[in-house]
Amino acid sequence: MKTSRFVFSIALWTVVISVLVGCAAPTAAPTAVTAPTATPQPEIQETTVATEPPAVTEASPTEATEDAPAPPANDSLTWVADGVIADGEYTDNADFGKIRLWWRHYGEHLYFALEGDTQGWVAVGIEPTRAMKDADYFFGFVVNGEAKLWDAFGMGTTGPTHPADEEIGGANDILEFAGVETGELTRFELKRLLDTGDVYDKALVPGNSYNIIIAIGDDDDYDGYHSLVRSGEMVLQP
Numbered sequence: 001m002k003t004s005r006f007v008f009s010i011a012l013w014t015v016v017i018s019v020l021v022g023c024a025a026p027t028a029a030p031t032a033v034t035a036p037t038a039t040p041q042p043e044i045q046e047t048t049v050a051t052e053p054p055a056v057t058e059a060s061p062t063e064a065t066e067d068a069p070a071p072p073a074n075d076s077l078t079w080v081a082d083g084v085i086a087d088g089e090y091t092d093n094a095d096f097g098k099i100r101l102w103w104r105h106y107g108e109h110l111y112f113a114l115e116g117d118t119q120g121w122v123a124v125g126i127e128p129t130r131a132m133k134d135a136d137y138f139f140g141f142v143v144n145g146e147a148k149l150w151d152a153f154g155m156g157t158t159g160p161t162h163p164a165d166e167e168i169g170g171a172n173d174i175l176e177f178a179g180v181e182t183g184e185l186t187r188f189e190l191k192r193l194l195d196t197g198d199v200y201d202k203a204l205v206p207g208n209s210y211n212i213i214i215a216i217g218d219d220d221d222y223d224g225y226h227s228l229v230r231s232g233e234m235v236l237q238p
Contacts (some may be wrong), residue, residue, distance in 0.1 A: 094234070097230075099115070099122070099216055104237075109191055115185060120141060123138065123217075124137070131158060134153075137150070151164065160225075173196040175190075
């Protein structure tokens with residue numbers, strides 16, 4: 001009986017000691033997840049996102065908003081008022097048999113040539129409303145080697161009713177011209193603005209077409225009757 005108690009006591013103390021040892025021994029604690037220490041950050045300003053493109057503002061003088069146009073060529077290199085139709089001087093032409101025309105435009109100018117099989121006068125009228133009326137005329141002839149050319153306007157449907165612009169309150173807007181007479185041929189070349197601002201001149205616009213009236217006469221006479229008259233169309237390239 002004493003032996004049993006002794007064994008039981010030993011067993012009991014063994015359990016007690018084990019429990020005490022277990023409580024005293026350190027146990028592996030789980031690794032703690034901690035928030036990182038906050039580092040002070042600069043204050044962030046809120047940015048508004050545009051929902052529409054910004055308005056276009058005018059470019060400064062140093063900014064190119066489009067391809068700059070090529071500088072104008074020197075007209076004297078490609079066109080000369082000398083009464084000679086040279087290669088490259090004109091871009092368009094029209095042949096009416098005994099009357100022939102050439103023209104081109106560059107920048108703000110019109111370059112024009114007309115010739116007729118005559119020793120008298122040659123003339124072309126731009127945009128008549130009826131027969132000769134309201135046409136913007138170039139009328140010229142060569143007498144004794146001197147070329148004479150008028151900037152004129154059609155006041156009537158028939159007859160020599162085409163006074164010079166200067167006589168009716170306008171101006172002579174022909175900037176350059178030359179006229180020659182060789183054998184049975186009379187030819188003129190001239191230059192003027194596409195839009196002279198003169199009420200007796202037609203304002204010409206590239207890309208448009210214009211009705212024309214063409215005539216020649218047998219004499220060096222501003223009021224002389226025509227021997228041949230034709231009509232047609234002049235188209236200015238865009």
